[in-house]
Amino acid sequence: xxxxxxxxxxxxxxxxTEALRGASLTLAAGGSLGLxxxxxxxxxxxxxxxxxxxxxxxxxxxxxxxxEDWPADELRATVGLVFEDPADQLFxxxxxxxxxxxxxxxxxPAEEARARALGALRSVGAEELAPRPPHxxxxxxxxxxxxxxxxxxxxxxxxxxxxxxxxDPEGREAIIALLAGLPQAKLIASHDLxxxxxxxxxxxxxxxxxxxxxxxxxxxxxxxxxxxxxxLRVPVSLRGG
Amino acid sequence: xxAHDLLDAWAHLRSPVHRLDARVKLVCACALVIALLxxxxxxxxxxxxxxxxxxxxxxxxxxxxRWIAGRLALLAPFLLLxxxxxxxxxxxxxxxxxxxxxxxxxxxxxxxxxxVGGKCLLALLAATLLTGTTASAELLRAAGALGLPRTLTAxxxxxxxxxxxxxxxxxxxxxxxxxxxxxRGLGRNLRVAASMAATLMARTVERGERVALAxxxxxxxxxxxALDAGPxxxxxxxxxxxxxxxxxxxxxxxxxx
Numbered sequence: 068x069x070x071x072x073x074x075x076x077x078x079x080x081x082x083x084t085e086a087l088r089g090a091s092l093t094l095a096a097g098g099s100l101g102l103x104x105x106x107x108x109x110x111x112x113x114x115x116x117x118x119x120x121x122x123x124x125x126x127x128x129x130x131x132x133x134x135e136d137w138p139a140d141e142l143r144a145t146v147g148l149v150f151e152d153p154a155d156q157l158f159x160x161x162x163x164x165x166x167x168x169x170x171x172x173x174x175x176p177a178e179e180a181r182a183r184a185l186g187a188l189r190s191v192g193a194e195e196l197a198p199r200p201p202h203x204x205x206x207x208x209x210x211x212x213x214x215x216x217x218x219x220x221x222x223x224x225x226x227x228x229x230x231x232x233x234x235d236p237e238g239r240e241a242i243i244a245l246l247a248g249l250p251q252a253k254l255i256a257s258h259d260l261x262x263x264x265x266x267x268x269x270x271x272x273x274x275x276x277x278x279x280x281x282x283x284x285x286x287x288x289x290x291x292x293x294x295x296x297x298x299l300r301v302p303v304s305l306r307g308g
Numbered sequence: 309x310x311a312h313d314l315l316d317a318w319a320h321l322r323s324p325v326h327r328l329d330a331r332v333k334l335v336c337a338c339a340l341v342i343a344l345l346x347x348x349x350x351x352x353x354x355x356x357x358x359x360x361x362x363x364x365x366x367x368x369x370x371x372x373x374r375w376i377a378g379r380l381a382l383l384a385p386f387l388l389l390x391x392x393x394x395x396x397x398x399x400x401x402x403x404x405x406x407x408x409x410x411x412x413x414x415x416x417x418x419x420x421x422x423x424v425g426g427k428c429l430l431a432l433l434a435a436t437l438l439t440g441t442t443a444s445a446e447l448l449r450a451a452g453a454l455g456l457p458r459t460l461t462a463x464x465x466x467x468x469x470x471x472x473x474x475x476x477x478x479x480x481x482x483x484x485x486x487x488x489x490x491x492r493g494l495g496r497n498l499r500v501a502a503s504m505a506a507t508l509m510a511r512t513v514e515r516g517e518r519v520a521l522a523x524x525x526x527x528x529x530x531x532x533x534a535l536d537a538g539p540x541x542x543x544x545x546x547x548x549x550x551x552x553x554x555x556x557x558x559x560x561x562x563x564x565x
Contacts, residue, residue, distance in 0.1 A: 120521055140527050148525040154473055155518040160445030160465045164535055169526035171533030181535055200316075200445050202469050216526065 068131050070096040070224055070252050071117065071146075077276075078112055078123030086112040087123055088276035094224070094254055094269075101263030101284060102256040104273035105298030110228070110256040111151060113273065117226050117254070118146035129224070144173055147222030147251075151229045153213035157201035162188070162212050165201055169220040180219075187219035188212070191245060207238035211245070224252045231259055260302040264288055272297050315468065319443040323370040326441045329540035330450035332548035337438040339552040341431050343559045349423045354562030355430070361558075362433050371440045379436040380429060387425050394421055444468050449537055458532040470515065478508055 071094040078087040086109045094100045102110050115121040119134045119142050127134045134142055150156045159165035166184035167177075175183065188194045191211040196204060201212060210230065217225065230246060231239040243262055246253065257263055263270055264284055271281040274297040280287055287293065289305045319326070325333070340358070347354045366376060399405035399414040406415050439447065445465070452461040481504050491497050540548075 115521065118525055120524055139529075143525060143527045148522075150518065150522050150525075152518070155515065156522045158466060158469060158519050158523070160448050160468075164445075164449075167535050168523075168528075168533060171535070172527030172529065177534075177536040180533075200443075200469070202472055220526065 068096075069093040069128075070098070070130060071254065072126070072128040072131075073113070073116070074126040074128075076113070076116060076123050076125035076127060078109075078116065078121060080112075086276055087116075087125075089125070090273060090276060090278050092271045092278050092281055094252060096223075097250075097252050098269065099253040099255070099267045100281075101260075101267035101270040102254060102273055103258070103260060103263055103270055103299060106258075108273045108297075109276040110273055114148060114226050114228055114254070114256055117224075118143050118148050120148075140173055143169075144220045145222055146224045146226060147217030147220055149213055149217050149225065149227040149230065151232060153206075153209035154202070156213045156216060157204075157209060160200060161197070162193070162199050162201050162204070163197040166197075166212065166215045166219045169216060173220065183219045183221070184215075187215040190218055190249075191215045205238075207234055207241065210234065210238070210242055214242075214245070218249075222251060224254065225249065226254045226256075228256045229259075230255060230257065231262055232257075258299075260288055260299065261304060264302055264304065272299070274298070315439070316443050318371050318375065318440050319446075321370050321441070323368060323441065325365060325369040325437065328441075328547075329544045330442045330446040331453055331537075331540050332544045333438055333442055334447065334450045334454060336548050336551045337434050339555050340434050343555040344427055344430055344434070346559060347423075347427070348563060349420055351562050351565075352419075352423070353565075354559070355423065355426050357558060357562065358430055359426070362430055362437065365437055366433065369437055369441050371437070375440070376433070376436055379440075380432055383429055383432055386428070390421055390425060394418060449534075452534055453537055458534060462532040466519075470512075470519075473515075474508060474512055477511065478504070481508065 071092075073093070074091050076087050076090045077085075079085050088109075090109065090113055092100065092102070102113065104110055112121065116123055116127050116134070117129075119137065119139060122135065129137065129142065129146060137145075157165050159168055163181070163184055166187055167180040170180035170183045171177070185194060185197065188197055191214050193208060193211045193215060196208060196212060201209065204212060214227075214230075227246070231242050234242060239259075239262070243265055246255070246266055253266065255263060255266060267284050269281060270284045270287050271278045272287065272293070273279070279297060280293060285305070288302055291301050294301055340361070344355075344358050347358065366373075394417060395411040395413055397414050397417040399412065400416060404415050406413050406418070408418075442450075448461045448465050448468075451464075452458055485491070485500060485504070491500050539545075
């Protein structure tokens with residue numbers, strides 16, 4: 068049974084924009100899937116369906132169960148969503164309070180929530196940032212902390228939108244190494260195909276609200292005609308001669 | 309670093325005032341301001357005693373005098389306006405009339421104005437010392453711990469965080485505008501400024517929506533959760549209680565004198 072299954076998902080924004088037009092994909096337990104596609108393909112909209120924030124028509128199943136049938140808390144603890152802009156994700160006065168926000172919402176006692184938050188910060192190498200206001204952090208630190216806010220909820224599936232956007236090469240490498248070391252299943256939406264190649268066993272190509280192909284990352288990312296048809300390019304490391 | 313980090317510019321110092329628990333400081337500051345406001349007009353000596361106490365705390369806080377003066381200067385326009393208006397109040401009788409710089413001024417009105425102006429200035433000094441020696445995040449947490457509704461502290465926290473983010477965004481827009489040449493004419497400048505403000509407002513709404521989504525994604529259901537900060541150190545609680553008692557005693561003695 069797949070950990071995540073999206074089948075024929077349609078979604079239209081209130082302004083009439085058809086963001087998803089029958090998107091389908093699957094992700095096995097413990098697997099990692101890169102969701103790639105041009106700007107406006109519907110990647111971020113699709114991600115918002117995975118922990119029940121948006122509801123389109125079609126099916127989104129986590130562990131075989133439709134997201135509508137999950138208790139909201141349980142679903143949000145199972146599917147952790149990391150947003151594209153960490154400034155949107157970090158809103159509490161201190162990093163520790165921000166990371167503890169999710170566990171407290173799950174109803175954990177304050178001490179347990181604090182322990183979980185510190186553990187999550189430790190796992191992303193950001194424990195020393197705990198007392199600092201999030202808006203004082205560098206872009207790389209904010210990315211780490213944003214990841215910790217979700218890890219503190221101990222999710223089974225990490226859904227991450229553009230994890231290395233606007234990072235310098237060193238920061239980018241550090242985040243890739245960090246993500247590679249996390250044991251959870253991952254769905255990563257990104258334009259950074261080198262990163263997707265490094266982290267994901269499979270990729271799905273989303274264009275105009277539909278998944279046009281899903282398969283092994285190395286094979287799909289080397290298919291120049293396919294990538295070009297959907298506004299993408301073969302990563303440098305896979306280009307011949 | 310964002311512009312609104314100026315709020316916490318001196319919160320990192322390690323003075324005795326900085327080291328006090330934020331909750332203790334908040335209670336002491338409130339007690340001092342209440343005592344200040346309760347000081348009768350006819351007791352300028354008591355007002356001077358509050359001023360001396362605040363100046364002593366300011367000295368102990370190690371905050372730069374220039375920085376404190378800058379914060380107090382915020383009150384200057386209001387004080388100036390009140391002072392200019394003073395000659396417009398007619399004296400009650402001949403005994404009440406005083407001549408100052410060639411103008412006839414009511415002595416009662418002047419005393420009242422000195423009292424009101426002095427209280428405002430000292431209350432602002434107390435607030436400046438509190439916020440200058442306490443990180444904004446700590447202060448919000450203290451206010452929440454002392455019973456201020458969490459929604460209110462959360463909204464204030466959002467405002468502190470995102471005003472800075474928006475300020476930085478506005479700054480980048482201004483730089484981008486300048487990079488495309490000088491806008492000539494007051495009318496065009498106003499139009500550009502208005503459209504920038506509208507853009508910033510639209511982005512604010514969009515950011516608000518994204519933050520709300522991020523909160524929902526982590527299980528938010530309308531009630532802001534909070535970590536328990538634990539009790540303040542017993543010694544500091546005793547110190548705070550002694551300070552509040554001293555304020556009450558000073559007020560009582562001053563009123564009776």
